[in-house]
Amino acid sequence: MNHYPAVIIGAGPAGLTAAYQLAKQGILPTVFEKDRLVGGIARTESYKGYRYDIGGHRFYTKVTEVEEFWHEVLGDKFMTRPRLSRIYYKGRYYKYPLNLANTLTNLGPIESLLILFSYIKAHVRPLPKEDNFEEWVINRFGERLFRTFFKTYTEKVWGIPCTAIQAEWAAQRIKGLSLTVAVMNALFKVNNTKTLIEEFQYPNLGPGQMWEHCQDGIERLGGTVQLQSDIVGLRHQNGRIISATVQQGEGKIEAHADHFISSMPLNELILCMDPQPPEKVLRAAYGLNYRDFMQVCLIINEPDPFPDNWIYIHSPEVRVGRIQNFKNWSPHMVPDLSRTSLGMEYFCNEDDDLWTMDDQDLIELAKREIEQLGLARAADVEDGYIIRQLKAYPVYDGTYREHVETIREYLTTFENLQTIGRNGMHRYNNQDHSMLTGMLAVQNILGEQHDLWEVNTERSYYEEFTKEEMQSRAEHEDGHKPDHPHTDDPHPKLQERAVNDPERAW
Secondary structure, eight states, X not given: XXXXXXXXXXXXXXXXXXXXXXXXXXXXXXXXXSSSSSSGGGOEEEETTEXXXXXXXXXXXXXXXXXXXXXXXXXXXXEEEEOOEEEEETTEEEEESOOHHHHHHHHOHHHXXXXXXXXXXXXXXXXXXXXXXXXXXXXXXXXXHHHHHTHHHHHHHHSSOGGGSBHHHHHHHHTTOOHHHHHHXXXXXXXXXXXXXXXXXXXXXXXXXXXXHHHHHHHHTTOEEESSOEXXXXXXXXXXXXXXXXXXXXXXXXXXXXXEEXXXXXXXXXXXXXXXXXXXXXXXXXXXXXXXXXXXEEEESOSOSOOOSEEEEOOTTSSOOEEEEHHHHOGGGOSOTTSEEEEEEEEEOTTSHHHHSOHHHHHHHHHHHHHHTTSSOGGGEEEEEEEEEEEEEEOOOTTHHHHHHHHHHHHTTOTTEEEOHHHHHTXXXXXHHHHHHHHHHHHHHTTOOOOGGGTTSHHHHHTTSOHHHHHHHHHHHTTTSOOOOOOSSXXXXXXXXXXXXXXXXX
């Protein structure tokens, strides 16, 4: 029988952070990861010496513990990188954050005035409720700007109408940004908004370098990280998880432990339970939805096709949703500076035509679209490589909140099980918030009492504002803000300043 002080399920940012913190306390963890690499969606893939981030991960946070952790693990292997990103819409490129002259030139005076009038109308006569993404954005930007810069891209990312996406996703991802703030930033460079950061830190060799070093640190301290180890069962008795059944190749092992920390998707966790949960909980697990992600990695025989770190593609004429230029994230991501590596990002579901398309056909699609967008010639593409990522984004649809709450209530009946991270909580966390849940889970094992579900809630973002700003926001939003349960007195750790940094989408 294998018995461990702590078993951690998943070697993404949340799981590895928890494992590292436990190992530092002398509680030697064992991490089981079903993939061949550590880092989860923050891993770095490699193909012929070219390194590819899975979507682009900025290292930017206002959570002090996370900042300190990054530098403790990775030391001086960080670069400070300037941010340059644009939006492609109707054949034109818009600088993002907004540059007023560029935006007005692209839109033209008539469309600019129509957007301004629409914005004024939204503030004079706001929609009476804002239960979904469309209503939330219209109330802050106006309907015309919503349809110009939000609707097409958001629906491309999620594959569902904006009216089917819950408002709290927008509140979590773009809170604090308004047309007024964006214009003020464009005019006067007054930038206190988290979506508009102009530089960030980045590991020399991509985010996977952080988690490879973290794995090394865990093992140096006496813990273990076992890759290609899939959790297929969790046996429980009398309110405690007794053991995890781990599939390793053709065989299985039984891992007993005192503590279990899981970052695996909530629905998979529930379906692993032995004995099975009540029918209501199983239905909730089956009701959770995810959006999958695919990146077509292109090697271009061109040293500098465009200057951006990444470009948002709002045009419905192409299927690509975003394009990463990895050499502009770090020159160390390419082995040959005369060439460029691009990541053409496609948002899809595992049963649709994109996901099941032959790899060579995907490369041909990406080559056509990169030329159609005027960013590179298809003839200059020398090679390509496909990365597929299941369950990249937990979907905030109309039923997710009820399902998550049902699962959450059930999981609280287990005294030695905690769930952390993006998929472990079905919450669209950034890397830093995922890491914070791992840190607080360890502190709970050490005797503290943190509610991990309070990380990255609205209240954590309110800590960014002054009392006067908070009062103003409360007066503006009172009466039509979606319900969001939280305690009246969260632990001070949850009052650390947090960052709203949309790595994935708006």
